[in-house]
Amino acid sequence: MEPILFLAHTEPDRSLSKQAMEALSAAIALGGEITVGLVGAATNQIGNCGASRFLAVEGDAFTQPRYATDAAAVEALARASGAALIIAPHTSRWARAIPGAAMRLNGRVDTHATGIQVVNEVPAVTRWFYRQRMEAVLTRSQRPWFVLLESGCAPAWSGAPADPAFERIAVDVKPRTTVTGVRAPQSGEQTIRPDAKLLFVAGAGWTKKQADGATHADKAEELILGFLRASQASLGGSKSLVDLSGEGQSVLTCMTHLNQVGQTGSTPRHPKGLATCCHGEEPHVVGWRFINERRAINLDANCGWARGKADILYVADAFAVMDEVNRRLSG
């Protein structure tokens, strides 16, 4: 097996994320000689992972996500390690910086990889194409080859911390950009939880006129947030629902475009999913392909979910069902 560099950036608290630990265990499973390369802080968290070398690029400039400093740090670590294969977690920070670093090294990068294993004695990456409709296994002859692994595709490495001898790699880069803070689109409470056991999807029906001829967006939001708090489920939305704010209709303030599931949204991975007030049209359900057990609540017995897309369809009023579910969860 070719020499491997496991490349990760530390979080603001100097720790490594769970996703980084997953990428580390995927790298170890390949069986090659591993070098650890850290950007940000030389944490002792993975000192026992069995790597032969530990490299770090440290300093205030490298604790912040910034293309110029991240790409320079990645390039320096890749050169210092001499690795042919570089495995990193697919974080938004790495997705921005690593392709540029790969270019500088005349290497190649594959993003959104869902697995890497040795096939016929060479590393092979698994990746989905065409919005998760086709899965490919691919190899590359060019080196260095950067592979960015998606979260949830490997068990997270766990082990006792230890203090390895870090080699500090100096990187001479003068950033012209200052990070003054983070402005995230989701200003309310956190509703997207990639590690949750359940995906709870809300559709546009929550904002439509109900049996009494009126809309009840406030009640809908209260029921949805109450359920999310009690169950720690992750919140998804249909396109129709997340688009409503642009149409001046009554909206759920907890919902943004980041929550959208489907063909033009995300394809989250959770063991179970519950769709509520959502019709279950193909462009939406295509985002459910990694949800193992699917249930839906809809007033319409002929909705899309009824046509083989859900394991169980409850033909019922989602307001009444979720009210009762929340009552039982709080009891």
Ligand SMILES: Cc1cc2nc3c(=O)[nH]c(=O)nc-3n(C[C@H](O)[C@H](O)[C@H](O)COP(=O)(O)OP(=O)(O)OC[C@H]3O[C@@H](n4cnc5c(N)ncnc54)[C@H](O)[C@@H]3O)c2cc1C
């Ligand atoms: C190119 C393209 C890409 C698209 N990409 C996406 C995508 O990524 N994601 C996506 O979601 N959509 C996508 N769409 C849109 C998709 O086709 C549907 O229009 C959309 O998913 C419908 O959203 P909805 O089910 O929430 O709303 P609606 O179709 O309005 O359905 C609302 C449902 O709520 C039910 N309902 C109402 N009140 C209640 C109640 N009290 N209890 C229970 N049920 C109730 C109704 O019976 C109805 O079935 C795309 C479309 C196109 C053309």
